[in-house]
Amino acid sequence: xxxxxxxxxxxxxxxxxxxxxxxxxxxxxxxxxxxxxxxxxxxxxxxxxxxxxxxxxxxxxxxxxxxxxxxxxxxxxxxxxxxxxxxxxxxxxxxxxxxxxxxxxxxxxxxxxxxxxxxxxxxxxxxxxxxxxxxxxxxxxxxxxxxxxxxxxxxxxxxxxxxxxxxxxxxxxxxxxxxxxxxxxxxxxxxxxxxxxxxxxxxxxxxxxxxxxxxxxxxxxxxxxxxxxxxxxxxxxxxxxxxxxxxxxxxxxxxxxxxxxxxxxxxxxxxxxxxxxxxxxxxxxxxxxxxxxxxxxxxxxxxxxxxxxxxxxxxxxxxxxxxxxx
Numbered sequence: 001x002x003x004x005x006x007x008x009x010x011x012x013x014x015x016x017x018x019x020x021x022x023x024x025x026x027x028x029x030x031x032x033x034x035x036x037x038x039x040x041x042x043x044x045x046x047x048x049x050x051x052x053x054x055x056x057x058x059x060x061x062x063x064x065x066x067x068x069x070x071x072x073x074x075x076x077x078x079x080x081x082x083x084x085x086x087x088x089x090x091x092x093x094x095x096x097x098x099x100x101x102x103x104x105x106x107x108x109x110x111x112x113x114x115x116x117x118x119x120x121x122x123x124x125x126x127x128x129x130x131x132x133x134x135x136x137x138x139x140x141x142x143x144x145x146x147x148x149x150x151x152x153x154x155x156x157x158x159x160x161x162x163x164x165x166x167x168x169x170x171x172x173x174x175x176x177x178x179x180x181x182x183x184x185x186x187x188x189x190x191x192x193x194x195x196x197x198x199x200x201x202x203x204x205x206x207x208x209x210x211x212x213x214x215x216x217x218x219x220x221x222x223x224x225x226x227x228x229x230x231x232x233x234x235x236x237x238x239x240x241x242x243x244x245x246x247x248x249x250x251x252x253x254x255x256x257x258x259x260x261x262x263x264x265x266x267x268x269x270x271x272x273x274x275x276x277x278x279x280x281x282x283x284x285x286x287x288x289x290x291x292x293x294x295x296x297x298x299x300x301x302x303x304x305x306x307x308x309x310x311x312x313x314x315x316x317x318x319x320x321x322x323x324x325x326x
Contacts, residue, residue, distance in 0.1 A: 047236075047309075047312045047313045048312070050311065050312035051308055051309065051312040054308040054311065054312065056304045056307070056308060057304055057305055057307065057308020057309070057311075057312070058308075059301075059304055060300070060301040060302065060303070060304030060305035060306075060308065061301075061305050061308075063297060063298075063300075063301035063304075064298075064301045064302065064305065067117055067121065067298060067301070068121065070114055070117055071114075071117040071118045071121055071122075074114045074115050074117065074118060077114055078108075078110070078111040078114045078115060079108060079110065079111055080107075080108040080110075080111040081111065082107065082108070082111045082112040082114075082115040082116075082268045083107065083266045083268070084106075084107060084108070085105045085106055085107060086102070086105075086106035086107075087105070087106050088106065089102050089106040090102060090103070090104055090105060090106040091103070091104060091280075091283075091284055092106075093284070093286065094286060098110065100113065100286065100290050101284065101286050101287070101290075103273075103276065103277060103287055104276075104277070104280065109273075109286070109287070109290055111268075112268040112273060113268075113270070113273075113290060113291065113294055115268040116268040116269050116270045116273060116291070116294070117270075117294070119180065119263055119267065119268070119269040120250060120253070120254070120269055120270045120271075120294070120295070120298065121250075121298070123180060123183075123184050123253050124246055124249035124250045124252075124253050125246070125249075126184055126188075127184055127187045127188050127191065127249045127252075127253070128242050128245050128246055128249050129242075130184075130188040130192075131187075131188055131191040131192040131195060131245075132192075132195055132238060132241075132242050134188075134192040134195075134196075135191075135192035135193065135194065135195025135196040135199065136195055136196075136199050136231075136234070136238055138153055138157070138192070138195075138196040138199075138200075139195060139196040139197070139198065139199025139200040139201075139202075139203060140199060140200075140203055140226055140230060140231065140234075141153065141226075142154060142196065142200045142203075143199065143200040143201070143202070143203025143204045143206075143207065144203050144207055144222065144225075144226055144230060145222075146204075150200075153196070154200070157193045157196050157197065160190070160193050161193050165190045165191070168186075168189075168190045169183075169186045169187055169190050169252075169256075170186075170261070172185070172186035172189060172190070173186045173256070173261050178260060178261045178262070178264065179262075179264060180253075180257075180262050180263040180264070180267070180269070183253065183256045183257075183261060183262045184253075187249065187252060187253070187256075191245075191249075194241075195238070195241065198237065198241065199234055199238070202233070202234050202237065203230055203234070206229070206230050206233055206234075207230065211229055212225060212229055212230070215228070215229055236313045237313075239309065239313070240306060240309050240310050240313060243302060243305055243306040243309055244302070244303065244306035244307075244310075246302040246306075247298075247299040247300075247302040247303050247306070250295065250298055250299055250302070251295070251299055253269075253271060254269075254270055254271030254274070254295050255271060256271065257269050257270070257271025257272040257274075257275060258271045258272070258274050258275045258278075259275070260272075260275060270291040270294050270295050271291075271295070273287075273291040274288055274291050274292060277291075
């Protein structure tokens with residue numbers, strides 16, 4: 001009888017396997033993500049250090065900080081009620097009392113721009129958070145479970161992706177009716193598949209890593225492995241993709257508002273302001289230039305910040321960003 005045979009030898013072997021698994025978990029490194037799996041503080045510190053060295057990213061961050069502050073403090077910063085109609089002051093060009101002029105109802109454009117920042121930032125944020133959550137959940141479950149679950153979820157993604165996103169959004173709004181809430185619901189339904197594909201691909205790589213096998217050897221449940229070992233590795237790409245997608249969401253909401261399918265009058269929203277004043281483009285160009293510039297600057301700020309985050313957090317994420325944009 002060999003020294004390692006029998007119940008006592010088997011117990012020693014099992015204990016050794018558990019020690020090896022624990023050792024792997026302590027020293028795990030995620031080759032797919034190209035960085036330590038446990039998202040150590042040093043990683044985030046280094047990413048922040050790289051971000052603050054990027055002047056374009058800092059410019060985008062500064063612009064967004066100002067816009068968010070203005071949106072939060074809108075009731076205190078706006079000189080007039082954005083919905084206050086003053087017929088005697090209609091169609092005033094920029095002047096001392098109305099720095100950005102007034103519209104056809106005599107409403108102050110500056111006040112409407114300030115209050116419009118709320119809807120123009122909040123609604124796209126809700127869309128991105130919703131699509132990110134749904135897409136990440138589907139991608140994690142599909143990639144980790146594999147087999148029949150993966151096939152069913154990916155067929156669902158393929159079916160949804162077979163319809164043009166804009167056409168499907170318009171169809172859903174056509175069924176629900178125009179309105180900013182219905183526009184948010186429609187865009188949330190149609191926008192999650194890109195996240196699901198990317199996260200699934202990353203999860204398929206991560207589940208084959210040694211630290212995942214080690215966690216399973218120690219008896220960890222699938223839920224624990226997903227939330228403790230898989231999800232932390234996809235956080236930085238998800239944050240990056242969400243930042244880049246904010247610009248697209250803002251443009252989409254503004255486009256729906258311009259078509260009359262988003263925010264409804266008299267709500268102050270930049271896209272609907274363009275729609276309301278498009279007939280005065282040549283007579284009073286400031287009515288369309290001002291909200292158009294607001295949309296352009298906001299989208300540019302998110303893109304600058306997103307590009308900076310991509311370079312700071314993970315150079316490999318540039319490929320993922322291009323896939324999502326495509």
